Amino acid sequence: xxxxxxxxxxxxxxxxxxxxxxxxxxxxxxxxxxxxxxxxxxxxxxxxxxxxxxxxxxxxxxxxxxxxxxxxxxxxxxxxxxxxxxxxxxxxxxxxxxxxxxxxxxxxxxxxxxxxxxxxxxxxxxxxxxxxxxxxxxxxxxxxxxxxxxxxxxxxxxxxxxxxxxxxxxxxxxxxxxxxxxxxxxxxxxxxxxxxxxxxxxxxxxxxxxxxxxxxxxxxxxxxxxxxxxxxxxxxxxxxxx
Amino acid sequence: xxxxxxxxxxxxxxxxxxxxxxxxxxxxxxxxxxxxxxxxxxxxxxxxxxxxxxxxxxxxxxxxxxxxxxxxxxxxxxxxxxxxxxxxxxxxxxxxxxxxxxxxxxxxxxxxxxxxxxxxxxxxxxxxxxxxxxxxxxxxxxxxxxxxxxxxxxxxxxxxxxxxxxxxxxxxxxxxxxxxxxxxxxxxxxxxxxxxxxxxxxxx
Numbered sequence: 001x002x003x004x005x006x007x008x009x010x011x012x013x014x015x016x017x018x019x020x021x022x023x024x025x026x027x028x029x030x031x032x033x034x035x036x037x038x039x040x041x042x043x044x045x046x047x048x049x050x051x052x053x054x055x056x057x058x059x060x061x062x063x064x065x066x067x068x069x070x071x072x073x074x075x076x077x078x079x080x081x082x083x084x085x086x087x088x089x090x091x092x093x094x095x096x097x098x099x100x101x102x103x104x105x106x107x108x109x110x111x112x113x114x115x116x117x118x119x120x121x122x123x124x125x126x127x128x129x130x131x132x133x134x135x136x137x138x139x140x141x142x143x144x145x146x147x148x149x150x151x152x153x154x155x156x157x158x159x160x161x162x163x164x165x166x167x168x169x170x171x172x173x174x175x176x177x178x179x180x181x182x183x184x185x186x187x188x189x190x191x192x193x194x195x196x197x198x199x200x201x202x203x204x205x206x207x208x209x210x211x212x213x214x215x216x217x218x219x220x221x222x223x224x225x226x227x228x229x230x231x232x233x234x235x236x237x238x239x240x241x242x
Numbered sequence: 243x244x245x246x247x248x249x250x251x252x253x254x255x256x257x258x259x260x261x262x263x264x265x266x267x268x269x270x271x272x273x274x275x276x277x278x279x280x281x282x283x284x285x286x287x288x289x290x291x292x293x294x295x296x297x298x299x300x301x302x303x304x305x306x307x308x309x310x311x312x313x314x315x316x317x318x319x320x321x322x323x324x325x326x327x328x329x330x331x332x333x334x335x336x337x338x339x340x341x342x343x344x345x346x347x348x349x350x351x352x353x354x355x356x357x358x359x360x361x362x363x364x365x366x367x368x369x370x371x372x373x374x375x376x377x378x379x380x381x382x383x384x385x386x387x388x389x390x391x392x393x394x395x396x397x398x399x400x401x402x403x404x405x406x407x408x409x410x411x412x413x414x415x416x417x418x419x420x421x422x423x424x425x426x427x428x429x430x431x432x433x434x435x436x437x438x439x440x441x442x443x444x445x446x
Contacts, residue, residue: 058432081438093429094436098247098387102355110438115355136255138247158437 009069009083009161009190010034011055016064018050018213025050027213029064033192039201039221040194041228042210044241048194049089051210052164055192056086068162081110085155086164091147100126100142100150101135107158125157129183145176152183165193169200198225248303248350252296259356260363262348269344273337279329282336289340292347307346310393314338349386358383376440388426395422 011033018026026047042048053059054066057073057080066073073080088094097103104122105115113121126132129149139147148168155163165184169177184191185203193201201207207224209217216231217224254262276282293301315335322331361382365375396419403411434440 056436058435077435077438081436086436088433088436094433096387096430096433097354099353102353105355107437109355115359136249136251138249140247141249154437 011162011192012065012067013055014065016054016061016066018047018054018059019062025213026054026061029213029215031208031215031218033206034190035205036190037201037204037206038190038192039204039207040192040210041196041198041201041207041224042216043196043232046210047213048196048210049166050213052086052166052192052194055162056084056164058086081107081158081160083160084162084164085158085160087148087151087155087166087168089167089170091144091151094151094154095139095147098138098140099135100131100137100139103139103150104154104157107154111158121157125153129153145172145180148172148176148180149183152180156187156189160189162190162192163187165191165195167195167197168193169195169197198229201225247354248300250296250300250303252300252351254296254347254351257351259352260360262352263357263360266344266348270341273341276337277333279333279336282333282340285340286336286343289343289347293343304343304346304350307350308339308343311339311342354383354387357386380440384430388430391426392419392423395419395426 011031013029013031013033016026016029017024029051040048040051050059054061055068055073057077060074068080068083071079071083073084095103097106101119101122104125105118108118108121109115123132123135126134131149134150139150142150168180168184172180193204195201201221204221206219207217207221208215209224209228217227273285276285290301293304315338318335318338319328319331322328322334358379361379362375365379368378369375396415399415399418399422400411403415
């Protein structure tokens, strides 16, 4: 396991604590993630999103270390963007550029490609999803689901070995969710899927249940979900996050 | 997300960004040379013709982009009418419309990464002085990019106010709009960081 752990994509989290002011979001978390499909499940405020942002290198841990494929993703951004991509919950928080092609090409230029190579790469990615005619579309004119797909294509174009998904299906209708899910399932990259919805991670290799910044359950999906759902049923209205 | 970029393909899309910006500079200076109402009306007609080349739908889009301008046009004319010089007011108002419409035309038909390249080229002297111009060039373009987004956010806050109040929207929304802008800035910063930030971007 340890030998494989340094392999291309695996995520090594050792003793990570993360605080926001006086609130502790993650407490002394130690995990090694190397399965192809991993679900991170938990209630609102359990630390799931913080974990995703840490693994993406967007924030630094207050204590402990975190490496993806041997790279310190917060300190070494140049190497990190080749290792990890993140799909945000809200596409409007992810899209920087006004047209689809520019949005896709941006990441490729960040990887050091020339402008024309980046444009070619963007077109190739659009072609892969049968959306060639989107290249000069303004992002504004796309629906919510279409913008999600733009974000996914922008992440995929950079070919990261790990892709983090933060509630990627929230706000999407059933057919759009099914289509997006189909795309995600077919990807060769390692997926770490953060969600509060147990059905979203069915068929995954491993589930990790976070509660109050700690691991409350870790193992095969069916087993972890059963305990998670039992705990959620048991939680009275007084425990609701309102 | 709201943008100024037009979905309608125009012949202007094919022109180089630098050429368009230079022409815009020249035309705007030209507009300040024209003094009579008749000449100015001719200027506005010429700009309208430019908008009509891609078709009437494009002209309609262009007119919609000018909506925030009408208040200023009315103000300028009203002020000059009070000063008993309505003709000068009309000239200034026409000049304002023509200049803003031309600037919008460039924004609507130019890709943002091309604009960034022009800005980066213009900043070359500063780079020679040893300054890192990448963040500066990017910042200039982001301002243009996010003005419509902020206006959209503001109008949503106005709606939220009106949904629960019969009174007119008050100054109290100024702070939420500001905080919303900071929030947006943080989201963009994060989106940039997730894809490598400003490192290594735009090799000359």
